[in-house]
Amino acid sequence: MKLAAAVLPTVLALAAAAGCVGRIGDDERSEAGGPGSESSIAAGASRLQRLTRVEYQRAVTAVLGADLVATVHFGDLPADGKVGRFESNVDLGMNIDSIDAYRSIAEEIGALAGANAADLLGCDESDACTEGFIQKYGKLLYRRPLSDKEVSIYEGLWTTARQDGPLEDAVRLMFTAMLQTPDFLYRLEKGAPGQAGDVRKLSGYEVAARLAFFLWRSGPDATLLDAAEHGALDTPEGVEAEARRLLADERADFTLLRFSTEWLGIDGLESQLVDATAFPEFEPLRADIIDETNDFILHWFRKDDAQIAKLFTADYSFASPALAAFYGKGVTSSGAGGEIFLDGAQRMGVLTQASFLTAHARTPSRAPIYRGKSILTDVFCRELHLPDGVNTAIKFNPTLPARKQIEDATSSQYCQSCHGQINPLGFLFENYDGVGKWRTTDAGSPVNASAKIVGTDVDGQFDGATSLAQKLAQSEQVASCVSRQWLRFALARTDAKLDEGSIEAMTKKAQGDTRELVVALATSDAFRYRRTVP
């Protein structure tokens, strides 16, 4: 229904000419530099970021404390957008409803702060006390010191409130206003003093905000703001030191899990619809399956060596007894704290966990396509260009194995320009059913999990997902892709050709160590500079 036969040859010709699978950044763009710029610096253009819901919530909570904001309806904040797999509001503008939502929640938080006015203020409401209070919270919420003019504006608001109201009113209004300012709601980046060109070095405070929102998904703490004030964030060394501090802090756990789940497309597992008739074992295990990946990621990153290779090839994981039983012979033994050890023939690394396998099997018979596509686009960073007007519906015959039907449905040269790479990667996962349980038959026939991978730097004939995992661990394309994904996540934007230098440099510096990769990213040009023209 979507594809008129008459247009096919044209589309086919175009697809064949352009190739289905592209590299990112192929469509770039202007050169680095420009008048008044740091002309030797290359960084992709970044547009104005508005805080995501979770950033707003964590930033406010960090400033006012979890107890004070416990009843706030953060769920009523404007919804977030995504850029690729990652949450980002870079493409979402404001409208009256989002402004009203920010107004409403700021009033809600302001009222709670007002109810604790005396405790928050902590002094006698002398002019100096009030001014200090405005400066303290202004700095935390604006993520930079307030200008004298701004201090006086808030003093004016305070005085007006106090003319016919209690202290509570002044504190309430101050927070209500601060939380609606562009300085709080956006990550304003005008560049360091004197920077006005197309590529601008960021000020220390702007770098502090980038670091905090990247590594904590929250605003900078007082230490970070101090570092900015003292110029420590003006050098790569200073940025590195703070990046290491933030990364070591447990607040970074949230970021690690956020990155991993968004990157691998498993962030929707909590609410993913899974057919309970076909897979009755899934629902009781849903939480355990989500926990497994979280526990694994944190252990791998914090306690193990955080090597990208091991992400794909780890011979351990963490599972509840029920989940371990679900994995059956894939688990050879178990250790303390829910640790399980894996039989490398069946399970290995994050891609054979039930989370990834289920998330990419939303329609189980199409799982090979979804899983293969995820490997190709998420792990190899290939961009697929779906031509317009393609009917992607496949009417499956349930009495036949899905693999054969997918092969038949995508056998034309036209389909093969993409599926020639997608399908083999997905077929390697044929030993896992729609919720990741090991299987040896599909629709009564023996499973065929062998396939020939083409178009990568680890091409070859493979048998099963664990053989693929070992090759992914060796792939330079995969290592570079992981860098690219972290950059997208950290900067909440797509990458551009001008970011290639940063991506290459961080990949090289990290040598496969994700902890070092994160630090290298924070010190990269793309992170420390802002390109302000498209």
Add this chain to the structure above:
Amino acid sequence: MRGRGAGAMWTRRKLLRAAGLGTIGAALYPFLPRSVADAATGPKRLILITSGQGTDMTRWRPTGSESSFTLSYPLEPLAAYQDRMLVLDGIDNEAAIRGPGSGHFGQGTMWTGVEVPTGDVRPDEHLGWPTGPSIDAIIGERLSDQTKFPAFYWGTWPIATDGPNQGPNGISHYRASEDPVNPRLNPATAFDTLFDGVLGTDPAAGAKLRKERKSVIDLVRGELNRARAEMPAIDKDRFDAHIDSLRQLEERLAQAALECVIPDRPTEYSDGDIHDFDKVNLFTRLQFDLMRMALLCDLTRVACFDWPHSEGYGHYMSEEGYREFGSIHTVAHMMTYELNPEQVPDEAARAIAREDMANLTNWRSKMLATELLDKLVPDVLDHTLLVWASEMSEGGTHSNRNVPIVMVQGAEFGSFSAGRYLRWGAYDPIENFSDNTGGEPMNKLLVSICQSMGLTDVDEVGDTTISTGPLKELV
């Protein structure tokens, strides 16, 4: 009994009772908006109801002729409104058929009439947001100087513009091109937004709040202007949009305090319940309560409500006196063909699925009749047009042809010739999976709705290569 002509047919007490407020509201709130009290010139209202996955089309169809027909089981609860109904059988969600993506994405096209383009919003399906406003926004914009909210949007979980499973398959309303509207899911905070500034028991507190908000908005505007001046040019349009929206909000907040009956704030749930599929029935009732009050108080004249789209469950059906079932998505698939190879529905299983889908539609009809239309203050009802549509005919086929549409036109609404069952084409959801079999495009209906709401100059909505002009047969 209908409110045409002089004299207040409805005493305040009767209005309050009809609004479900009883004597408590009567004692506290002496006012009703003029637009309600003055029934003779009552303004027109529009209610758009969206439900996903279609229904069992073969069972949904009425029997009989255009003017003499019998409602089927799924629509039977609306029988009291039959003489004001238009059952539309043969409308194609054409923009969805033309665009990429599966039939589910017809939710983004049904009220906009434009294709969902390719894009990054749903990376797995390569789809973006529709590039046009939906008719609620088109109509609301035109009425925006007359009510506090040009349009208002309610929904039940899991509708949201964000989250990995979301996108134009779950969002049916768009303020403008690529500007999706998140329906309000939390009745309590929707209540706060709606009734904020509506005259309450303490006018002095209201005056103080206004004054405070003005100070805060002035401060924020100053900071926005400063930031706009300081930031690089690339950021300017974002600040412009922010500043413009702030101005709109300021105007809304500064509107003369509306005098109306303020209902109780809904509190009979916890925030976590909002994301509980099993409480869709509770939230449907709560949201319908709010919708009725918003229309009664003339806070908006365009009210939209979305039931859970593709990913809902029918666990609450047993509480509603029907057989319980699980996933609506699965049921929709089972009606027609298998969801996955492990699950091959035989004829008996198909029959069960079809019955479950018919039950779901029956329950929804019942909600619309008993929780919304029956309880609307009659003078409001008389000036209201309700349109209930789905993005697909039957979820299992994923077909956007012949989507089920029911319209209920108030007695004084006067735009269409009601009490009719209209059928176009010869579409069969099972046999004609993709063929055009003579239906009429949804875009014509969208034009008709705009015109019925007074936008008589609107002669096209959405993609004009699909169609222009209204659906003439409605008149």
